[in-house]
Amino acid sequence: MTGYIIRRVIQAVFITLGVTLLVFLLLHLLPGGPARAILGPRANGVQIAQFNHDNGLDQPVWTQYWTYVQHLATLDFGYSYKLNQTVGALLAEDLPKTLVLVGLSYVLAIVIAIPLGIYQAVRRNRIDDYVLTGASFVFYSMPVFWLGIILIVIFSEILRLLPSEGPQGATVGDLFGQFTSLILPVVTLALGTVALFSRYMRSSTLENLVQDYVRTARAKGASEMRVLFFHVLRNALIPILTLIGLSISFIFSGALITEALFNYPGIGLLFWNAAIQQDYPVILGVVVVTGLATILGSLLADVLYAAADPRVRYTKA
Amino acid sequence: MTSRSSWRGRGAAAFLGLVATVVAASCGGASTVNKTTATFAELPGSAPNYILPLAKLQFFSVANLTQFQYLMYRPLYWFGKDGQVQLNDSLSLANAPQYSADGKSVTITLKTYVWSDGQALTSRDVQFWQNLVTANKNNWAAYSPGEYPDNVVSTTINSPTSLTFNLSQPFGSLFFLYNELSQISPLPQHVWDKQSATGAVGDYDQTPAGAQAVYKFLDEQSMSVGTYNTNPLWQVVDGPWKLKSIDTTGNVKFIPNTMYSGPVKPKLTEFDEVPFTADTAEFNLLKGGPTGPNAIDYGYLPEADAVQAQKDAITNLGYSFQPWAGWEVSYFPENFTNPTSGPIFLQLYFRQAIQSLVDQQTYIKRAFNGYAYPTYGPVPVKPTSQFVSPFQQTNPYPFDVTKATGLLQSHGWTVNPGGISTCTAPGTAANQCGAGVPAGAQASFHLEYASGNPAFDAMMAQFKTDLSKAGIQINLSTNTFNTVIGNATPCQTGHPCTWDMEFWGVWVYSPDYYPTGDLLWQTGAGSNSNAYSDPMADQLITATETSNSVQAMYQYEDYLAKQLPVIWMPTTFLQLSMINSHLQGTGPQDPLANIYPENWSWS
Numbered sequence: 008m009t010g011y012i013i014r015r016v017i018q019a020v021f022i023t024l025g026v027t028l029l030v031f032l033l034l035h036l037l038p039g040g041p042a043r044a045i046l047g048p049r050a051n052g053v054q055i056a057q058f059n060h061d062n063g064l065d066q067p068v069w070t071q072y073w074t075y076v077q078h079l080a081t082l083d084f085g086y087s088y089k090l091n092q093t094v095g096a097l098l099a100e101d102l103p104k105t106l107v108l109v110g111l112s113y114v115l116a117i118v119i120a121i122p123l124g125i126y127q128a129v130r131r132n133r134i135d136d137y138v139l140t141g142a143s144f145v146f147y148s149m150p151v152f153w154l155g156i157i158l159i160v161i162f163s164e165i166l167r168l169l170p171s172e173g174p175q176g177a178t179v180g181d182l183f184g185q186f187t188s189l190i191l192p193v194v195t196l197a198l199g200t201v202a203l204f205s206r207y208m209r210s211s212t213l214e215n216l217v218q219d220y221v222r223t224a225r226a227k228g229a230s231e232m233r234v235l236f237f238h239v240l241r242n243a244l245i246p247i248l249t250l251i252g253l254s255i256s257f258i259f260s261g262a263l264i265t266e267a268l269f270n271y272p273g274i275g276l277l278f279w280n281a282a283i284q285q286d287y288p289v290i291l292g293v294v295v296v297t298g299l300a301t302i303l304g305s306l307l308a309d310v311l312y313a314a315a316d317p318r319v320r321y322t323k324a
Numbered sequence: 325m326t327s328r329s330s331w332r333g334r335g336a337a338a339f340l341g342l343v344a345t346v347v348a349a350s351c352g353g354a355s356t357v358n359k360t361t362a363t364f365a366e367l368p369g370s371a372p373n374y375i376l377p378l379a380k381l382q383f384f385s386v387a388n389l390t391q392f393q394y395l396m397y398r399p400l401y402w403f404g405k406d407g408q409v410q411l412n413d414s415l416s417l418a419n420a421p422q423y424s425a426d427g428k429s430v431t432i433t434l435k436t437y438v439w440s441d442g443q444a445l446t447s448r449d450v451q452f453w454q455n456l457v458t459a460n461k462n463n464w465a466a467y468s469p470g471e472y473p474d475n476v477v478s479t480t481i482n483s484p485t486s487l488t489f490n491l492s493q494p495f496g497s498l499f500f501l502y503n504e505l506s507q508i509s510p511l512p513q514h515v516w517d518k519q520s521a522t523g524a525v526g527d528y529d530q531t532p533a534g535a536q537a538v539y540k541f542l543d544e545q546s547m548s549v550g551t552y553n554t555n556p557l558w559q560v561v562d563g564p565w566k567l568k569s570i571d572t573t574g575n576v577k578f579i580p581n582t583m584y585s586g587p588v589k590p591k592l593t594e595f596d597e598v599p600f601t602a603d604t605a606e607f608n609l610l611k612g613g614p615t616g617p618n619a620i621d622y623g624y625l626p627e628a629d630a631v632q633a634q635k636d637a638i639t640n641l642g643y644s645f646q647p648w649a650g651w652e653v654s655y656f657p658e659n660f661t662n663p664t665s666g667p668i669f670l671q672l673y674f675r676q677a678i679q680s681l682v683d684q685q686t687y688i689k690r691a692f693n694g695y696a697y698p699t700y701g702p703v704p705v706k707p708t709s710q711f712v713s714p715f716q717q718t719n720p721y722p723f724d725v726t727k728a729t730g731l732l733q734s735h736g737w738t739v740n741p742g743g744i745s746t747c748t749a750p751g752t753a754a755n756q757c758g759a760g761v762p763a764g765a766q767a768s769f770h771l772e773y774a775s776g777n778p779a780f781d782a783m784m785a786q787f788k789t790d791l792s793k794a795g796i797q798i799n800l801s802t803n804t805f806n807t808v809i810g811n812a813t814p815c816q817t818g819h820p821c822t823w824d825m826e827f828w829g830v831w832v833y834s835p836d837y838y839p840t841g842d843l844l845w846q847t848g849a850g851s852n853s854n855a856y857s858d859p860m861a862d863q864l865i866t867a868t869e870t871s872n873s874v875q876a877m878y879q880y881e882d883y884l885a886k887q888l889p890v891i892w893m894p895t896t897f898l899q900l901s902m903i904n905s906h907l908q909g910t911g912p913q914d915p916l917a918n919i920y921p922e923n924w925s926w927s
Contacts, residue, residue, distance in 0.1 A: 044806035046381040048831065049843070051850020053469060054381050057462045074494050089382055091373040091547055092572060100572060133447065150605075163616075170617040171608040175598070177550070177571035270605035272573050280369055283804045 010208045012306065019302040024076070027093065027291060031072050034287050040064065041285040045088045075291065084295070085288030087281075094292035097277060102296065105273035109262055111189065112196035113254065120201045121247070124208020125235060131213060137206075147202035155195040155268045156216040162191060174273030192269040196262055205249060211243040218242075247316050252308020255300055357906040362596040364919065365606050365623040366391075367899070371574025371599045375558055376546040378456055378539065383463030389835070390917045391597065393509075395578060396561040398586070400432070400450060400508040401501065407912025409651050409709045411501065414587050417445065417562070421505060427494030427770040429812050430505070434485040437585040439512050440561045446584075447487035451766040452490075452513035452529050454479050456542075459535035463543070466835060468843055468850060472504040496876070499869045502838035512560045516542060552744070564590050564922040574599025578921070588922050589911075595921040603628065614904045621907050622919075624899040628778050630693045635900075638681040643902040648913040649706045650898035651834060653699050655890035656771070656827035657854035661815035665769055665824045667760030669854075674758075676721060677731040680685040681790045683723040684894045690780035695900055699892040701885030703839045703877070706895070707915040711839060713878035716885050728794040737767070737795075744768050747794030760841045768797040772811065773827035775802035783894070798825070805829070814855035826853070830895060832915055841880065845889045856889040 041063065044056040050058075059065045063074060068178035072113060078085060086093035123139065130136045146154070163171035173192045174185035182189065216239060224234050263275035274293060350572040367374075372392035374383035379393075402415035413420065422431045437445040461467040461474070475495070480488045495504070502898045518525050519537045528534035545557055552558050553567040564586060565578040580590035598618075600606040603626035605643050609616070610623050625635060625645065639645050658669035658678075668674055684698040701716040732739050736749025736757040747757040747765040757765065771788075773780055781802075788798050803811070807871065808828045815821030831851075833839045843849050846865050847857040864880035885892075898917060909923035 021728050035344070036819070040810065047384075048809050048812070048851050048853065049384070049465065050381055051468060053462055054465075054467070054850075058382070065728075089384065091549060096572070156604075163608070164611055167612075167616070171612055172605055173617060175575060175618070177575075201384040268604055270599075270601050270609075272601050273601070276601050282869040284806050285810070 012310070015302075015306045015309075019299065019306070022302055023298045026202045027075070027079070027295060028072065030291060031075065032068070034285075034290065035068050035071075035161050041088060041287055044285040051283050079295070085252050087289050088286045089281075089284050090286070090289070091305040094288045097289060098274070098292055098296060100177060101272060101274045101277045104182060104271065105262070105266070105275065107179060107182055107190055108173070108265070108271060108273060109196060109257065111193045112200060112262075113251070115193060115197040116200035116204055117247075117251070119197070120204030121208055121240075121244070123201070124210050125243070126137035126238070127205065127209040127237070128216060131209075140209075143202040143205055145202075146198045147206070150275060151195060151199060151262075151264045152268055154198060155265060159189050159196055159268075163316070171269075173266075173269040175270070192271055195269075204247060204250065207246055208243060211246050212239060213237045215242045241315060244304070245312060246291070248311040248315055251313060252304050252306075253306060255304030282311040334765055349422055357904075357927050360592055361596060361619040361903075362592055362907060362921060362924055362926075363596045363598050363619070364391075364575055364921070365609075365620045366597050366599050367624075368600045368602050368606070371572075372570070372597070373549050373572070373574075374546055375549075375552050376454070376542050377511065378463075378542075379465050380543075380548045381465040386855055386917045391919055392576070392916075394563065394918060395565040395595075395921070396488075396558075396563040396567065396581075397509050397511070399506065399835075400510055401505050403502070403506055404914040404916040404918045405812050405836075406540070407915065408707055409711070409833075409837055409915055417510060421497075423494070423497055423500075427491075428732075429488050429490045430500065431482070431486060431488045432505075432884055435585075436485075437562055438583055439515075440559070440566060440581050440583045441512075441515070442583065443512070443514055443560075444484065445510055445562055446484040447481045449510035450487055450508065451479050451481055453508055453511050455529040455535045456511070456539050459529075459532040460539040463539065466507050467719070468920060471842070472507055494870065496871045496873075497870055498874065498877075499838050499840060501841065502735060503836035505684065506837055512522060512562075515560045515728045521545070524536075538569050564588070565595060568594065582640050586922075588920075590922040591925040592921060595924075610643065611641070614643060614906075619904075620902075621904040622910065623701075623902045625902050627692070627695070627896070627900070630695050630900055632693075638902050642905050644905045645903045646903060646911060646913060647695055648898040649697070649704075649835050650832060650895075650917060651707070651709075651831070651837065651839075651915040652705055652830040652832040652895060652898075653702060653704050653839075654830045654893045654895040655699065656773075656893060657812060657856075657890045658769075658825050658826050659815070659821075659823050659854050660857075661855045662821065662824060663815070666815075667758070668765060668767070669824075671735070671758040671761065672887065673731045675891070677728040678791070678796065679721040679888055680724045680728040680731070681794060682721075682787065682891060682893065683790055684719070685723070685871070687783045688742070688894050689784060690894060691779045691786065692894065693779075696779075696894040696896045698897050701881050701892065702841050702845070703881045704895065704915075710874055711877050712879075713881055715878070715882045718899060720885050721888075723790070725790075725793045732767075732794060740795040741793055744797045754814070767795055767798075768823040768824075769799070770801065771798045771825040771827065772801050772803055772808055772823065774805040774808045774829060776805075777829075779896070780829075785826075807913055812853040814853070825891075827893070832917075836876075837916065838868070839881075840877070841865050841871065841884065845884060854890070858887060858889070861887065886910055 042048055044057045046054060046058060063071055085091050087097060090097060119177040127136045127139050159171045162169040168190050170188045172188065174182040174188040176182065221234055221239060224238050263279050266321045267275040277289065366387060370385060370387035372387050374388045375393060377393050377397045379388060398417055400417050402412040403409065405412040417437055419433045419435065434447060439445060456465055458473045475492045476489045477492050478490045482488060489760045513526060517527065517529055517538055519528055519541050528538050529794055545555055549570060549572050552570045558567065561581055564581055564584045566581045568577040568579045570576045578595040598836060602883060606623055607626050607629055608618050609618060614621060625638060635645055658667050660666045688694060688696045698719065702718050703716055705712055705717060729739050732745055734755060736747055736755060737745045738748045739745045745767040747761050747763060749756045750761060750763040752759050773784055784800050788800055791798055805828055808826050811823050812826035831844065842865050843851045845852060845856050847862050861884060864883055867876040868880050901913060906927045908927050910927050
């Protein structure tokens with residue numbers, strides 16, 4: 008297992024470099040270049056030349072890329088053209104906020120979805136299963152922005168119980184100081200995920216309930232609760248663990264719509280604005296972080312899978 | 325809101341109480357507000373992030389200048405008075421400039437102002453600005469080769485309160501005041517003239533190398549947004565406000581500068597600017613009302629929500645609706661350098677035909693819900709100003725399909741309404757298509773416009789329909805604002821260049837307030853995006869810079885209004901402000917996007 012993890016980490020470095028190269032080349036294929044896009048319609052030739060020189064954009068693309076990789080090796084992600092901050096500082100500011108928002112929503116989703124899925128499996132094809140299945144489909148198919156607006160209308164405008172915007176401030180401490188402000192954005196994100204996870208959990212539980220080991224456990228006199236939570240749960244969690252591992256990239260890539268709707272500046276919004284403004288260093292910085300998170304998430308899923316299922320072992324082929 | 329309240333109410337008394345509250349709120353009420361602070365909504369993605377008044381172009385924005393720097397660092401001459409574009413003597417730091425008889429020098433006399441540390445604002449502070457901008461002009465956003473500071477040959481300090489700029493040639497007093505002197509901001513030389521944080525203050529700015537080193541230091545200090553409220557450099561101000569706190573997300577808090585020497589001292593104890601990720605987020609807070617959690621006192625109704633019902637809903641909560649007209653014009657350039665379509669666009673009759681198919685009144689009514697105003701030439705018709713000529717106050721090319729069709733037919737085009745018109749009489753005679761337009765040339769073009777604005781989508785769809793009535797086909801596409809701006813540059817040999825028309829929105833005349841067009845339509849000008857070139861236009865633009873009479877401006881704008889260097893489109897408001905009804909002193913709103921929180925108070 009250790010060897011497998013080391014191989015995957017080394018692999019991750021090369022994949023990340025490949026992703027940066029691809030994105031770097033694609034960015035430089037965009038027409039017009041960033042100078043006029045950043046400087047706006049007032050820019051004259053002198054100012055555009057000055058901008059390109061200051062940012063090394065007058066160098067050949069390969070030279071630019073090599074310089075970027077050298078800086079990346081020292082964790083220097085560059086300087087935003089537009090936001091007057093280092094990309095590292097921007098990531099350090101926005102990434103924790105996104106981690107809090109998306110992380111809390113996933114925790115909430117898991118806490119609700121797993122028992123819900125088991126309950127539905129146990130109560131399969133009964134009225135409460137149908138109702139919960141219907142509700143799951145409604146939340147899963149509902150666009151996030153629509154769900155968010157509905158929650159704002161109900162809880163902020165009609166009932167006036169919760170703020171319509173997320174917590175404000177530059178630090179994570181600021182966020183937890185305004186905990187009630189976190190509720191609506193977290194719930195908005197979580198509801199769709201609950202629907203997804205609970206459907207997986209229900210199916211997985213149903214599959215396990217008809218397995219021989221369950222029949223054996225019952226034949227040996229195990230209580231229904233013991234069968235469910237001691238035997239079935241561990242096996243039924245395997246697909247959910249895979250799903251959670253792969254979802255880590257989403258945690259890092261942010262929740263653009265939720266962030267925009269609830270005035271909660273996170274990494275999703277940072278990336279979106281950078282893409283619109285052709286702020287290359289920021290785009291590349293977010294791509295690197297998200298790429299690494301995707302690879303590590305996939306690795307985590309594999310590790311958790313092996314931990315949950317002793318039959319799975321990773322050996323060198 | 326009334327029905328919702330009655331649903332929640334249980335008794336008649338409670339119901340009546342609620343109704344009374346609603347009525348009071350909707351009437352603006354005689355009630356008072358026990359507040360001493362006010363919040364102002366920043367536009368999405370426009371948090372202040374550059375404090376040095378000598379800003380680079382990427383930081384040259386309303387958010388950084390008029391709504392941030394100007395609150396702390398006042399320009400030498402203040403423009404914007406009573407909601408109009410004019411010199412504001414009262415708020416200016418100097419008396420009106422005095423020109424020499426030969427027009428080759430101008431003398432400035434400062435009023436009595438002090439910095440917040442008690443030091444007097446002197447002519448040395450103006451000279452400090454002048455030296456920094458001269459030595460670092462390529463880094464300064466407002467620099468245009470040949471203009472300020474190139475046209476100031478030398479600066480002479482006459483006394484602590486007087487200095488003289490010696491000019492390269494005589495300039496018109498309007499042009500030099502509104503476009504050149506308007507750009508000067510005195511800087512606290514006694515604090516900022518240093519090359520490192522620990523170094524001593526000196527006279528480093530007196531040499532170009534020294535001035536570059538000082539600028540480099542100040543620029544570096546300006547790159548640390550989170551330290552603005554603690555860095556000693558930025559604590560010395562001459563404006564009505566000082567920074568209390570700022571963070572990198574855009575939360576800014578100002579407190580009054582108790583040493584402010586100007587005529588109006590702040591009445592609020594704090595003025596806050598708050599950031600938004602999107603219009604929707606700001607609108608959600610507005611809907612919470614002026615007393616809701618994190619309520620905004622000075623916000624805006626997003627354009628996409630600018631319908632009567634939404635406007636009424638917000639105003640009924642206790643906001644006052646005030647559209648804010650800016651000093652700007654809206655247009656789109658046709659690419660005169662496109663090898664295929666350029667020769668067609670170079671024909672005046674063709675541009676006149678297109679302009680005659682722009683139904684501005686309908687676009688304003690249907691696409692912008694009435695919240696826009698027409699553009700007839702290079703000078704804005706709103707707000708009222710002395711610069712708009714009588715001719716340009718009416719539409720030289722009103723919507724007229726018959727006229728547009730006639731123009732094409734009389735110049736050798738076979739018009740195919742609903743289809744594509746073609747040139748069937750090539751040549752340069754008066755009844756032929758014109759130079760460079762071959763037989764079979766098609767009136768079919770591509771128009772790319774900035775995405776994300778539903779009003780633009782509606783306007784462009786209608787425009788496409790209107791053009792098709794004369795057989796002019798346009799294929800519409802959208803792209804980001806920045807990409808549209810990036811694409812709209814004249815074609816260069818050896819580089820692919822296929823754009824026909826690009827529409828991004830407006831051009832704002834600031835901080836060069838005299839709308840001469842020298843940056844836009846003079847041959848070779850930096851922002852002349854379609855390479856328009858006309859010797860007569862060049863001559864008239866030059867005249868606006870050298871004449872002391874506004875008549876020169878009239879001649880220039882009348883000519884360009886007829887010549888159509890671009891196609892004029894309806895101009896939108898800066899924003900559709902929603903202001904807490906109890907917040908006094910907010911109007912009239914300044915067309916130059918300045919805000920005056922020092923005038924605000926609560927009733």
